[in-house]
Amino acid sequence: MALATAWAIRGQFGHEQGAAWAGAIGGLALVMVSNRKDWYNKMLTVALASGVGWGAGGVISYGVVVGYGNGSGFGNVWYGFLMLFVIGGLFGLLGGGLVGLTLDSSEKKKVKWGSLFAQMVAGGVVGYNLLVEQLEFLMTPPRSEAWAIIAGAGAAMLWYMARNKHTAPLRVAFYTMIGGGFGFAFGNFLQVVLSNNAGFSFNWWNVMEYSIGFFGGIGLAYGVFSSKWPEESAAPTKWGNRSALLFVVVLIPLIIFRENFTYNSIIKRFGEIANPETVATTSSVVALITMLSVAVVSWIKFSKPKVDFERKDVVLQFALYFGAYIILTFIISQIFAGQVLSNHYLYVVNFIVVLFLASKLYPSFLETIIDEVNGKRWGLYLLGIVAILAVLALIAINSHGEIGHHTRFPIT
Numbered sequence: 001m002a003l004a005t006a007w008a009i010r011g012q013f014g015h016e017q018g019a020a021w022a023g024a025i026g027g028l029a030l031v032m033v034s035n036r037k038d039w040y041n042k043m044l045t046v047a048l049a050s051g052v053g054w055g056a057g058g059v060i061s062y063g064v065v066v067g068y069g070n071g072s073g074f075g076n077v078w079y080g081f082l083m084l085f086v087i088g089g090l091f092g093l094l095g096g097g098l099v100g101l102t103l104d105s106s107e108k109k110k111v112k113w114g115s116l117f118a119q120m121v122a123g124g125v126v127g128y129n130l131l132v133e134q135l136e137f138l139m140t141p142p143r144s145e146a147w148a149i150i151a152g153a154g155a156a157m158l159w160y161m162a163r164n165k166h167t168a169p170l171r172v173a174f175y176t177m178i179g180g181g182f183g184f185a186f187g188n189f190l191q192v193v194l195s196n197n198a199g200f201s202f203n204w205w206n207v208m209e210y211s212i213g214f215f216g217g218i219g220l221a222y223g224v225f226s227s228k229w230p231e232e233s234a235a236p237t238k239w240g241n242r243s244a245l246l247f248v249v250v251l252i253p254l255i256i257f258r259e260n261f262t263y264n265s266i267i268k269r270f271g272e273i274a275n276p277e278t279v280a281t282t283s284s285v286v287a288l289i290t291m292l293s294v295a296v297v298s299w300i301k302f303s304k305p306k307v308d309f310e311r312k313d314v315v316l317q318f319a320l321y322f323g324a325y326i327i328l329t330f331i332i333s334q335i336f337a338g339q340v341l342s343n344h345y346l347y348v349v350n351f352i353v354v355l356f357l358a359s360k361l362y363p364s365f366l367e368t369i370i371d372e373v374n375g376k377r378w379g380l381y382l383l384g385i386v387a388i389l390a391v392l393a394l395i396a397i398n399s400h401g402e403i404g405h406h407t408r409f410p411i412t
Contacts, residue, residue, distance in 0.1 A: 127152015179219020
């Protein structure tokens with residue numbers, strides 16, 4: 001629910017920075033329910049890993065792909081759902097994989113982060129040149145084909161995991177991938193069917209965004225809590241902890257402020273409203289105060305020379321970071337101009353429910369822990385999802401008449 005709500009909020013900001021904030025919230029939620037003391041000490045580095053992983057996918061263009069789902073021909077709609085599965089899967093692949101590696105890094109088997117990221121950058125370059133430049137597989141013409149960069153980086157990450165026997169992170173990467181991929185495709189299916197048959201107005205894009213976060217979060221949680229991890233995970237260094245804190249509570253909010261909450265950005269975004277100068281100034285100042293408050297409180301509380309966090313610290317950081325994101329979405333949606341969107345109330349409801357559930361302690365890890373990679377089973381899972389998406393495509397094309405859509409192939 002935390003990642004789903006944060007991802008729905010991300011739709012107000014978009015791009016890498018919006019996805020990074022949402023991903024960091026998901027990472028904090030994961031640590032919060034883990035009931036592992038050594039993971040509490042890693043809450044900021046896990047938030048960083050999740051933010052970087054989910055945020056990297058923000059370079060992918062998917063607006064045209066979503067439009068394929070509105071078509072009336074089976075081929076184009078199925079293709080749209082399949083490509084959304086790929087795109088959502090790439091978000092989850094990096095998000096889940098980097099979180100898994102962070103949790104798996106121990107004194108006995110430390111992750112060589114510099115080497116890993118160098119390999120992922122190289123993989124991204126090779127992936128783009130091979131898939132787009134050489135094979136000319138264009139997923140979203142004429143839009144950006146940056147998905148191939150993320151695919152190459154993800155492949156390099158998986159190769160690193162396999163070579164260094166990081167089995168648990170491999171499992172987390174896979175299950176988060178299929179969760180995020182199915183969630184994005186299924187969300188588009190819901191968007192198409194509900195927007196044409198519900199009979200009332202709603203932000204149906206938010207349904208799709210909520211879906212990728214919801215199923216991606218389920219995949220992440222299952223992958224983590226069904227895998228075998230080191231008994232004692234290596235605590236981050238003072239430098240590593242503070243660097244993660246700066247990235248999560250300073251850099252990401254700073255970019256979002258620059259892109260969305262400067263005076264000129266708000267004036268341009270709000271358009272024709274009453275008292276635009278006053279609304280823009282108020283919105284900008286309140287957004288800045290909100291972000292600075294989170295940064296200051298987080299720095300005072302969590303930039304300790306000795307990392308020794310407790311569960312209450314994780315809950316506090318989670319509530320601060322998640323609550324601020326909700327406040328910002330109300331601001332960017334013109335609350336100071338007297339406008340509140342109906343779906344925003346659902347963000348608040350979700351936030352309250354998540355905090356209530358966070359006050360309870362549950363046994364997070366499953367009774368059966370798996371310490372192997374079952375390639376055949378995973379292949380069957382992927383084939384099953386492809387078949388399910390075909391069924392959803394058939395339902396979707398029969399749920400509406402002719403509506404505006406994009407066409408990828410000249411077929412029915």
